[in-house]
Structures are given as C-alpha cells and as structure tokens.
Amino acid sequence: MNSTSLRNLSIATAVLIGAGFALVFFYAPNDADQGFIQKIFYLHVPLAIIALAGFIAGGVCAIQHLRTGDGKWDARSYVSIHTSVIFGVAVLVTGSIWARASWGKWWVWDEPTLVSFLIVFLLYATYYPLRYAIEDRDRQARYASVFAITAGAFVPLNFAAVRAAQSLVHPRTFATAEGGLPPKMWLTFAVCFAGIAALWLTLVRFELTAKSVSGQLSRLRRALDDAPPPRASGTAARIAPGPSASASS
C-alpha cells in the first residue's frame, strides 16, 4: 500500500472516530433503561464485532496461504489476528467497566456471552506461543495457518451457540422483539462502527507496511554483507533490494 492511500485511510479513520464520539455525547439520546452508562455500548459493541470479524478474516487469509503458499497471506493472517487480539483486550476491559456499572459486578461467570468471548480471546492468545515456538519459517507459517483456520471456524459457531443460548443478564442488542435501537442510536452506532472498522483496517495496513519495510531492509543488509567489495575501477557495487515481499500490496 502506498503512503498516500495509507495517509488517506488514517485521516478517514480519525474523522469517523471523531464524528462517532461527537454523536455519542451530543446527539444520541440517553437510554431509557440504563441512562448515561449505555454510552459505552457505542465503543464496546463495535470493538467486539470487529475483533471477531478480524479473527475470521485471519482464517480466510490463512486458507489463501495454504492454497497459494504465498508468504504475504501468512503476514496478513498474522496481522489480522494480532490486531484483533488488541481489540479483544479493549472489549474485555470496556465490557467489565460496563458490567460493574450496570450489574454491580466486574464479571459474571455464568453469562454465556462474556465467557464465550473470553474463551475465544484466550484461544487466540495461544496463537503467539504456537507460532514462535517453531523456528523454521515455512513450518511456522503452515502451522499458524492451520491454527488460524480452525480457530476462525470456531468463532461463528461460538457466536451462533451464544445467540441460541438463554441469556441471563447480557442484553441482545439487535433484532429484539421490541424492535431494537431507535433511529438516532442506530445512526450513532453505524458511524462508530465504521470508525472502529476503519481503525482496524488502518492498524492492519500500518503493521503490514512496517513488516514489509523491515523485510526489505533485512534483504538489503544481507545483499550488502554478501556482496564482494567493489573493484577499484570506480564502479560501485549495485545493490538491488530484490523483489518486494509485498506483504502490504
């Protein structure tokens, strides 16, 4: 990805998040039941949805990696999962704060929604030791892809099981019998969701670009170290960076 489109994406993310937060505090009405505390919803729910979608995206990239053997798909899978784990931390912390304010407890162990998200998060927390326990790069990428596909398939199954389960205290936000959110809340939620999605995409692009540049630097260093010293004819050694890993392309 070139720097102009990355810059434009970053600006769009900042605008969307800024607009979303402004709508949360100056436009969206207070919830009739929960009052002001419901404002956490506009941060917590988009983070949770994007984190879970990111885990699935990591699985899809891993499928592409196993099909094509192209390292850029492994990089995309890794970065998708990595960014989603960070979002997962934010989901757990903001959820706990909301739980404390709404239910008087930081955590409710018999609530399927909370525990299932924690299980998914802990499952993906094992991705890092699994990946970095393997030294051989090709095997590391293959094993990590198999893990990402298996865990990625578990995410929608887990989500469906939780929706089917009887909820104790955690609300079912969408598609309720009462009709769900009023229009002002929907608009605010949509803008916040777009902002968090754009943030995820921006962080993924930044990370991929950084990985790609690091890889190219390593190749350049190896080329410089391995190249024989130039002869005294005045011709400098020609060092080509080599074909780009194009992790970000």
Add this chain to the structure above:
Amino acid sequence: MPALPLDEAGQYVAAAYVVFVVLLIVYVGIMATKLGRISRELGELAELAERRRGEGER
C-alpha cells in the same frame, strides 16, 4: 438495577473511553519505536553502502 446518576455513570463512561484511547496511544508508541528502529537501520545501511563506494573509488 436502576440507572446510575449522571455523576457516577460519567466516571464509568469516561473510564471506558480513556482505556480505549490509552490502548491506542500505547499502540502508536510501539509503532513509533518500530519506525525509529527502521530509520536507524536504514541510516546504517546507507553508511555501509557509501563506505563501500568509497573503498571502490580508491
């Protein structure tokens, strides 16, 4: 549970949004460190390439 009064609810809401911002700042800080390392490595490589060119011209 009944809805919390605004002053108490405000603290929780502020805490949730502050956590998000702090995580974002930590992430940007880590990325800035990575960028600094890349910049330093690039400088070293440029120096190495120039030294080699200098050796070749002698």
